[in-house]
Amino acid sequence: MNKIILLSFLWLICFTNNAIHAENSFKTYFGKVYSIGDTITIGRNNGYIYEFDNSQTRTIKQDLSGKKLTISQFYNIKKLNTLQRMLLPFDMNSNGVIIAKGNGKSYLIDIDNAIFNGSIMLSYKKSYFDGATDLTSDILFAYRIKIYNIKITDNIVEQYLKLCITPKEYGRIQSDPFIMSDIRKKYRAKLNEAISQINFNKVFRLKCITNVKQYDMDKNAFPIWKMEFTDRDFNKNRQLNDIGYCTFGEAAFTFKNSKEFTNLYCPPEKAKFLYSLARYKSYTLNDKTDLVSYVYIRIQNKRIDTYQIPGYKKPIDRSDDKLKDFCIDMNIIKVDGYYVKLNRKDKEEISDFYVGSITSNTTLH
Numbered sequence: 001m002n003k004i005i006l007l008s009f010l011w012l013i014c015f016t017n018n019a020i021h022a023e024n025s026f027k028t029y030f031g032k033v034y035s036i037g038d039t040i041t042i043g044r045n046n047g048y049i050y051e052f053d054n055s056q057t058r059t060i061k062q063d064l065s066g067k068k069l070t071i072s073q074f075y076n077i078k079k080l081n082t083l084q085r086m087l088l089p090f091d092m093n094s095n096g097v098i099i100a101k102g103n104g105k106s107y108l109i110d111i112d113n114a115i116f117n118g119s120i121m122l123s124y125k126k127s128y129f130d131g132a133t134d135l136t137s138d139i140l141f142a143y144r145i146k147i148y149n150i151k152i153t154d155n156i157v158e159q160y161l162k163l164c165i166t167p168k169e170y171g172r173i174q175s176d177p178f179i180m181s182d183i184r185k186k187y188r189a190k191l192n193e194a195i196s197q198i199n200f201n202k203v204f205r206l207k208c209i210t211n212v213k214q215y216d217m218d219k220n221a222f223p224i225w226k227m228e229f230t231d232r233d234f235n236k237n238r239q240l241n242d243i244g245y246c247t248f249g250e251a252a253f254t255f256k257n258s259k260e261f262t263n264l265y266c267p268p269e270k271a272k273f274l275y276s277l278a279r280y281k282s283y284t285l286n287d288k289t290d291l292v293s294y295v296y297i298r299i300q301n302k303r304i305d306t307y308q309i310p311g312y313k314k315p316i317d318r319s320d321d322k323l324k325d326f327c328i329d330m331n332i333i334k335v336d337g338y339y340v341k342l343n344r345k346d347k348e349e350i351s352d353f354y355v356g357s358i359t360s361n362t363t364l365h
Contacts, residue, residue, distance in 0.1 A: 026074045026096045029112045030276045032122060034071055040100060040109075040120050042067045043352050047117040048110040052099060057108055069100035069107060116280050118340065118352050123270060125354035127205075127294040127336040135204035135297070137231075137249025138163040140328065142194040143299050144251040148325035152191060154184065159250045161187045200301045203333065207231075210293040210337055212264060215271045221263035222271070222337070222355065227255065227295060237323060243311035245327055253328040256300065257360075264291070264337045266356035274339050274355065289339075292350050296334040304329060334359040 025035040034040070042049070042064040049064070050057040075097045096111045114120045141163055150156065162170055164187060173179045207230045212222035232246040245252040255261075266274075304327040307314050337355040 024074070026098070026111065028096070028115060029280055030115060030122070030273055032115070034074075034098070034111070036071055036074070038071050039068050040071065041124065042069065043118040043121045043124075044348060044350070045117065045119055047119045048114040049119050050108045052106045052108040060107075067102060069102035071098050071100050072106075073099040075099075112280070116277060121352045123273065123354045124352050125336070126351045127338075129203055129205070129296045129334055132203040132205045132296055135206055136163075137251075139194070139204070140251045140253065140299075141249055142191060143198060144326070144328060145191070146195050146198045147301060147303060147328065150325060152188065157184050157188045157191060160191045163249050164190070200299060203296050203298055206295045206297060208293045208295050210264070210291045210295075210335070212289050212291055212337075214289075215266070215275075216263070217268070219263055219265075220268060220271075221265045222289075222291075224262055224264055224335075227258065227261075227293065227335075237326075239313060240323060240327070243309060245309075250326075251328055252323075252326055253299075253330050255295075255297070255332050256329045257331050260360065261332050261335055261358055264293075264335065264356050264358055266337075270355070274353070277339065277353070291337045291355060292340045293335050293337045294350075295332055297330040297332055300329040300331060302329055332360075 025033055027033045044065050046060040046064055049060055051060050052058075098109050098111050100107050100109055109120070111120065115122055138160060141160055144150070145152065145156065161183065173183055208227045209230060210224055211226040211228075212224055215222055229246045229248065232241070232248060234241065237245075237247045237252060240247060240252045245254045303325070306312060306323050306325075306327055309327065334357065336357045338350045339353040339355050340350050
């Protein structure tokens with residue numbers, strides 16, 4: 001209790017009554033100017049944001065993403081003395097600290113680091129296409145069965161089952177032949193139902209790592225040179241991977257019209273912000289920059305002769321070719337790009353640091 005009283009007293013002395021260090025507005029490293037009364041929106045994490053109460057700072061445990069806060073105070077860290085800096089959380093080391101209020105609470109925020117970290121949303125846009133849903137491996141498998149009119153055998157049901165449940169679940173039910181028999185019947189019916197509902201006008205969404213080159217100031221765009229599905233299986237069917245097909249579960253696909261999507265259009269002022277964002281942490285936007293992108297596609301109702309795919313090496317015994325009736329072509333209809341550093345397998349939804357979009361015959365910014 002005495003420690004809390006002492007900290008509160010020190011905060012009052014060092015900050016509340018020391019208005020010379022308070023600012024009415026603050027220009028971030030990225031050029032964005034905030035003023036008292038402005039609203040900020042919390043991003044996909046809580047980094048560099050602390051709950052502030054009675055001069056105590058606490059790490060935030062609940063999800064604040066999407067919450068709106070109102071700025072009530074600014075402090076320029078460069079103007080603070082040693083004692084004042086000691087009262088701040090150790091990771092607050094950029095130029096400006098703000099106090100913002102919302103949900104009946106106050107929050108202490110290192111604004112530049114919070115922006116870079118995605119804790120404060122800038123250049124925000126939710127990826128969307130009317131009616132689109134995420135493409136899963138079991139859905140793609142059902143399309144493959146439909147396209148090639150593959151007979152639904154026990155082996156096909158087994159493949160479908162493994163796509164629908166986790167390996168741990170599969171291992172558990174596999175040990176009991178009676179349970180396994182019932183499960184196979186259930187998933188045979190589910191597969192038949194999925195096939196009956198197939199619609200080749202349906203739009204699906206894939207999350208990809210999109211490699212872009214340095215910003216083209218003449219075209220106002222980041223040139224795209226490769227798009228790679230985040231959930232592709234690199235260790236399966238390497239021959240198809242090497243010739244441009246992406247293995248996903250028990251099928252492989254490629255984007256047939258990718259040459260129509262060579263530029264991710266981005267207004268110069270937004271591109272300038274992205275370069276400042278990269279510069280802030282000594283990153284570079286060069287000819288090997290990775291963006292996270294949401295790629296919207298339609299599956300083509302078209303059979304592919306695997307043996308005719310350029311670069312495919314025909315097996316000696318074609319009767320044992322597991323890649324026969326395996327490949328699927330897709331058409332891209334829209335790409336939304338985001339400048340976010342993520343692990344390939346990260347499943348979280350991205351909506352901040354929006355770069356730009358491209359659709360068939362149309363550019364969106």
